[in-house]
Amino acid sequence: MNFAYRFLGSTSASSDAAASSFTFAPDTLRAPTFFTGKVARHLAFREAISALHHVVVSDLRFKPRDRTAYFEWLKQNEANFLAEATAQSEALKPRIAELQARIRGLDQQRNLLMQPYWKAQRAYFDYLYKQDRDAWIVLDPVITVHPDEIFFECFSLDESSYGRLSCDHDVFESLGEMALGTTNIDYSHxxxxxFQKIRSYRDTTLTIDPSGFEVQTGGDADFREEKIDLPDSWVRGFLQVSSAMTLPAHVFDLHPVDMANILTRLAQKKEKAGPRSLRFVLTPDAPVEVVIEPWNERLRFRRSIYRGPSAAEIRIWGRRRLAILGRTLALARSVRVHLTGSGLPSFFVVDFGGLRFTLGLSGWTANDWSSAGQFDLLAPRHKVDHDTAQRIFAALGSAHAATPAELARQTGTGEPLVHAALTAYTQAGRVMFDLDKSLYRLRELTREPLSPEQLRFASPQEEKADRLIDANLVTIGRIDRNQGARAVTGSVLDNARNEQVSLVIDGDDRLVEARCSCHFYVHNKMARGPCEHMLALRRIVHAQVDGVAQDGQAGGQAIA
Incomplete structure (x- = not known):
């Protein structure tokens, strides 16, 4: 997907002994959005916006070891190895030694001649790393100005972490001019x-610069246009995490010290084998317990009581991403945790009092096929006619933020239809759900509405699996459990042919082995990922056996 931005100048920051000032350059291709305010909660703002930066640059994907230097060394010494291996007599050894000494001399001369070049090359790469790291950021953060708050949103490089920093207007000592709306900002490393220079004794001013909207001369040399080609998976991940906010969840408050204890234990040990999960044991009116696997170390938090109506045991993976919360905890009042289910997205809301940082984690650190098909967050739950959806969206647009009950009263529509309509708009990137205040907010993620149908499925196999499930063509045969792993067999009726499927799902809920009788698997094995029959059987196992909710019904109307 192609995105185009147009900025007047660049985002700038300045600091002196008395004040710090941050001026963000907004995207002038979007509707005018600007804001000016003097920050009152200096230290909390510094820690929260620094955590947001850590989300922007986060990339915990596996990076294979760079073996370029090794292969270069092997190439340079290949002649020596060959000579040593083929030496047949003592008479050749003096000649080999002579040639090796000559090669070493030539290598030394080459190194001496090339040293200035290598030094300049290293200096150039260091310069790029310090000055042009912005090219590594795929999408600039989004800022939204609302009547009650201003909030920043971003998504990580590895497509697995979502960050949101919301600041109530009470966080600012004084407010200047503002225009409500959403805009992309020019962000710089x-x-x-x-941000680290913010101090409590300095005045700190935050500005979303309105001058770019006042000067609309296309040929102005100060205007800078950027075009970015984003993979669909990046945008799909953003919408998937946003849609997950609307799912029912187990919610409880953790004391910041308890959250810090979890991070400390994770930092002290490094697991060498799975499962690599955090298991939350929740019992009504009892302290929250967390089991750190694979060591099965149990932490009991007497300061954090679970007030939910029913007991639950929920596992989350990708726990190293929680380290992003580290520097926010010293000034936090509480950490509210939202767990939607095992292997499903989770959210951690750090409350500073008027200022909140939300970290949203997808089910896994790696957004690969191992987690594909577990749930479909982008499927509408109910059919909503276009006129009703438009009325609901217009009512939300006039208020910028509202609860479903308020919108139902304004439009004379039932709350289930309000939820369904707003969920569809969430899928289009036009609405987001505020976890902290339990209401929907108008937020246009992009200048043009996104197409849910274009982003709904990660692959053709996932789309076919969805159709097979809707047609009720999947049958579970047998499930055998052994040391935390599950061996599942079943059949899928596809084109009048019963495809026989077998899966092995390990303790980390990863698909570690799979077989199918279909043409796709016979020709590709697992090199191109699982076939549609494997995905369909796995989803049915999650829904009917593991109790993971399959969100959505087929046939809902997409709203643009």
Missing amino acids: ALYDE
């Missing part, structure tokens, strides 16, 4: 260093 150098800003992070400036």
Whole structure:
């Protein structure tokens, strides 16, 4: 997907002994959105926006070891190895030694001649790393100005973490001019260093610069246009995490010290084998317990009581991403945890009092096929006619933020239809759900509405699996459990042919082995990922056996 931005100048920051000022350059291709305010909660703002930066640059995907230097060394010494291996007599050894000494001399001369070049090359790469790291950020953060708060949103490089920093207007000592709306901002890595200079004794001013909307001369040399080609998976991941906010969840408050204890234990040990999960044991009116696997170390938090109506045991993976919360905990009042289910997205809302940082984690750190097909967050739950959906969206647009009950009263529509309509708009990137205040907010993620149908499925196999499930063509045969792993067999009726499927799902809920009688598997094995029959059987196992909710019904109307 192609995105185009147009900025007047660049985001800038300045600091002196008396004040710090941050001026963000908004995207002038979007509707005018600007804001000016003097920050009152200096230290909390510094820690929260620094955590947001860590989300922006987060990339915990596996990076294979760079073996370029090894292969270069092997190439240079290949002649020596060959000579040593083929030496047949003592008479050749003096000649080999002579040639090796000559080669070493030539290598030394080459190194001496090339040293200035290598030094300049290293300096150039260091310069790029410090000055042009912005190219590594796929999508600039989004800022939304609302009547009650201003909030920043971003998504990580590895497509697995979502960050949101919301600031009530009470967080600012004074407010200047503002225009409500959403805009992309020009973000720079150098800003992070400036954030660290925020102090309680300095005035700190936050500005979304309105001048770009006042000067609309296309040929102005100060205007800078950027075009970014984003993979669909990046945008799909953002919408998937956003849609997950609307799912029912187990909610409880953790004391910041308890959250810090979890991070400390994770930092002290490094697991060498699975399962690598955090298991939350929730009992009504009892302290929250967390089991750190694979060591089965149980932490009991007497300061954090679970007030939910029913007991639950929920596992989350990708726990190393929680380290992003580390520097926010010292000033936090509480950490509210939202767990939607085992292997499903989870959210951690750090409350500073008027200022909140939300970290949303997808089910896994790696958004690969191992987690595909577990749930479908992008499927509408109910059919909503176009006129009703438009009325609901217009009512939300006039208020910018509202609860489903308020919108139902304004439009004379039932709450289930309000939820369904707003969920569809969430899928289009036009609405988001505020976990902390339990209401929907108008937020246009992009300048043009996104197409849910284009982003709904990650692959043709996932789309076919969805159709097979809707047609009720999947049958579970047998499930055998052994040391935390599950061996599942079943059949899928596809084109009048019963495809026989077998799966092995390990303790980390990863698909570690699979077989199918279909043409796709016979020709590709697992090199191109699982076939549609494997995905369909796995989803049915999650829904009917593991109790993981399959969100959505087929046939809902997509709303643009």
